[in-house]
Amino acid sequence: MNHLPNTPVLEDGVWLPFTAMRGFTEAPMIFDRAEGMHYVTPEGHRVLDMMAGLWCVNAGHAHPRITAAIREAAGKLDFVSSFRMSHPGAFAFARRLLDAVPGMARAFFSNSGSEAVDTALKIARGYHRARGDAARTKFIGRAKSYHGVGFGGLSVGGIARHKRDFGPLLADVFHMPLPHDPAQRFLRDRPPAGDHWLAGLDDILAVQDPSTVAAIIVEPVTGSGGVYPPPIGYLEALRARCDRHGILLIFDEVITGFGRLGACTAAEALGVWPDIMTLAKGLTNGAVPMGATLVDGRVFDAYMQGPAGAPELMHGYTYSAHPLACAAGMAALDAYQQEGMFEASARIAQPFAAALLALQGAPHVIDVRHCGLLAAVELEPREGAPGARGAAVADACFTDGVLVRAAGDTMVLSPPLVVTEAQVAQTVEAMARALATIG
């Protein structure tokens, strides 16, 4: 981490997530303002945000529409429970969201991606139970997937280091392999089609009776695990397997939702629809915490068959459909749609990929992967010090005025959809300078 001059002395009361606390307070990265594509530190150091915060500020920071909507909402209705009551903004936002995500029939609101995922897993089990198929309780996730930090999401997630300290997790969870061939590097397109990609799933289904599986959950494009695009035809084949065996398909679109792939969702961009979809992050442009679990009509209707008058889904959060979050979500959709941001994302995806692929041949770069406005530049780790080289590159870029994220030794990029070609070029130049100097 870089030591910037005049960094204010920090209170030491906060325990930060996924952060090495011993060391952080000696060299903190602190931002106190943000606007458009930039963060600004207390010293006035402007940093180009090529991570959209944390894969979430898709419309750029402090978007005036969203800021105004939150202000207005805060002055009108601070809070109302969603347990047996609601507010007009919740219905208006749900309707608007479902119009933007055709194929889905209902939106269940929560406060984060983790909650959206745990909600999806519970809804999936309850769906089968409501249909008299209570034996379907198993879940299948995938290696390298990230589905948040609740016990459900952690269980179906595929990153061992995240789980190590917290077991036992959910029983009866299985993981299929990531569809990735390390020999296929610097690909211009998605990985080529092949029957072999789902062989690992077929192996699981050969041992675990498919009639005991409730749901398969995947990120359409693996995000935090290092940006792995789905091979051509892979999601279609996954959809077909689920249909054949009566298994629900859950797309975790917490990262891919809201324009990353040039459409509102990856489902729309890639033409494959799940039964349940999780959203968060770009749902409110990151401005107010919110998650959503969308379900199709079949799932919702299954719950509506029992005796009327009793709650069909015994689940929910104090802050479900919070008025500020609904207002921010509505304004974010206005910004995305009325300002053509999904189209802008689609337009810049190719130049973005081309610019990053030009890092092939730069020191330490062993792969570049990309899909829409998501990319990863994978570095050879330093001998005996995994993650050190990635951190050094991120630090050097920060000093150079560009924020990129190091996931171990993989540099991940997920800029706001409004990023320009000049800003992409600035980023690649900063990365190339860092790679040439850090060793």
Ligand code: PLP
């Ligand atoms: N699912 C995916 C695909 C994510 O990328 C994330 C967060 O990065 C989550 C779930 C968890 O979201 P949150 O951090 O809002 O709980």
